[in-house]
Amino acid sequence: MKPKHQAAPGIISCPAEILDLVFQLLSPADLRVFGRVNKAFRNYVEPLLYSKIQWTWLKAESPPPITLLVRKILCRPQLATYITNIHFESDTFCRWSFKVVPKIPFTSELNEPIAFIRKTGVSYTDLWIQELCQGITDAWLALLLAQLPRLKCLYLSPNFTQQSKLIGMVLRSAIEPAYYGLPDFRHLRDVSFHLRVGDRSRKKRNDKNTTDVLPFFYLPSIQHLSASIENPVIFTWPAAHLPVPNLTSLDLNFVREAHLGQLLSVTQNLKTLRWAWYFDISVEDQFTTPIVDLDQIDTALSHVRDTLTDLTILAECGTGLDPFLPSIKTEGSLKSLVNFNKLKRLQIPLPFLVGFAQDTTKRLQDVIPRNIEFLVITDNLKQQNQDVADRTGWPLWEWEDHVIIDLIRLWLEDWRACTPHLRGITLRLEWTDWELDEWLPETTVQQLRDLGAQAGVEIEIIDLTDVM
Structure with a gap:
């Protein structure tokens, strides 16, 4: 038979x-x-x-089966060597919620996980076991990562990074000279490790994730890093030596201009940078201020002037518990940006180029990189300062349609001399003018298109006001 x-x-x-x-x-x-x-x-x-473990956390009361996976690879370690991609997605909690991530339930003894942790000999063994027994997501994720020697891609959505103390400890152990039997993450290439904007549960704890994220910069194969990095009182790298990462793409938010230069100073091969300037009125520290320090941003960006080809700068604000948007102003200028000779694409808010106040003495060609091919100008921060009772020192967005057209026209009249490689200009609009019920009327749109046609440069308007 x-x-x-x-x-x-x-x-x-x-x-x-x-x-x-x-x-x-x-x-x-x-x-x-x-x-x-x-x-x-x-x-x-x-x-x-x-090879790829992908989960989406749909219900707060039903967390992903992390404990089952951890137990299985503890019993059969060979399975862990197959895992190269971790992608944990979730949008369970409200963006402005006070909620913390629910604890991970487990129904059986923890003898094997505890034995694994004790075997590592790390100094934080007791803390790790204690939080594991309490069902803290951070502890279970740290235990999972500690068994993945061939991990190449790591994506953790904000619900999985709300607490990251033990994940950070495992990462710091990986870059220490001592051997703990933990992976060194030498194959890790792509990382996404973001916090949720407006997560009030983190503000209540007043802790920073900086030391948990910085070890990624030391990993030898890291090429693409997308991360939220909070602003510590004192910025310190987690090892005795500075990292020399092979990063070519970096996507950052939360970190402000005061610490941005520290990060960019070690990225000698960076080609693509996306940075979100962020202010939240409910975050109380010396760095998260309502002042856009353009001089400091200019100095920070100078570290990647000789390698950067694609730069995106965003700007957004959180209101905390205040129903109104906070007041913002710019100081200084991005005067060195014109000398970024390798920069081909730039996306940037209009106030970062010419300020909030309507000033006809300012020219785009004085700040736009001379070898630029594509420029995207956004209306980020357009609604700031609208609700300020005392507007002294807090300028409104004064740029009217016809003045913006004149600003672009003045540049295009001589664009072949100052930016000879220019191929396209895009205006990306997210805010409507509530009084006029539109930002750019059709006549203005047509004027811009005609202006582009005359100059031989394509001008595109992306209107997102209906989807915001």
Whole structure:
């Protein structure tokens, strides 16, 4: 009698290239079915099944099965070597909520996880075990990461990073000279590690995640890092030596201009930078102020002047418990930006270029990089200072449509001399003028298009006011 689960003749003996083509077309559910056929199939499909672990946390009361995965790879460590991609998504909690991430439930003994932690010999063993036993998500994620020697991509959405103390400790252990039996994350290339904007539960704890994120800069293969980095009182790198990362792409928010230069000073190969200037009236520290210090931003960006090809600067504000937007003003200028000779694409708020006040003496060509190809001007911060009772020192957005057109016209009259590689200009509009019920009327849009046609430069208007 033939075995009950005998494989189809010849399939498993096919060349690996053929099997790859076949199995890559199958869904995870189908792969699991094949894995139950026999040991040969299981050995082949398990690396495919475990290569990417992707979860979405849909309900606060039903967290992802982290404990099940951790227990399984503790019992079968070989499975951990298959995992190269962790993608944990979630949008469970309200953006402006006071809620903290629910605890991870577990129904069985923790002997194996505790034994693993004790075996590492790290100095924070007791804290790690204590928080693991309390079901703290941070502790369980740290335990998962501590078993993934071949991890290449890590994506943790804000619900998974609300607490990150133990994750940070594991990362710092990875860059220390001592050996703890933890992975060194030498294969990690892509990381996304963001906090939620307006997360009041973090403000109540008044802790910073800086030391938890900075170890990523030390990892030898890191190329793309997208992270929220909070502003510490004293900025200190977590190792005795400065990092020398191979980062080519960096996406930052929360960190303000005072510390931005510290981060950019070590990114000698950076080509793409996306930075969100952020102010929240409810964050009380010496760095999160309502002043956009353009001189300090200019100095920070100078560290990547010789490598940067793509720069995006955003600006947004949180209101805290105040129903009104906070007052903002700019000081200084981005005077050195014109000398960023490798910069091909720039997206930037209009006030960062010419301020809030309507000043006809200011010219775009005095700040736009001379080798720019594509410029995107946004209306970020357009609504700031509208609710200020005393506007002394807090300028309103004064730029009217016709003056903006004149600003662009003056540049385009001589664009071949000052920016000879210019190919396109985009106005990205997110705020409507509530009095006129529009920001740019159709006549103004047509004027801009005609202006671009005359100069031989494409001008595009992206109107997002209806979707905001």
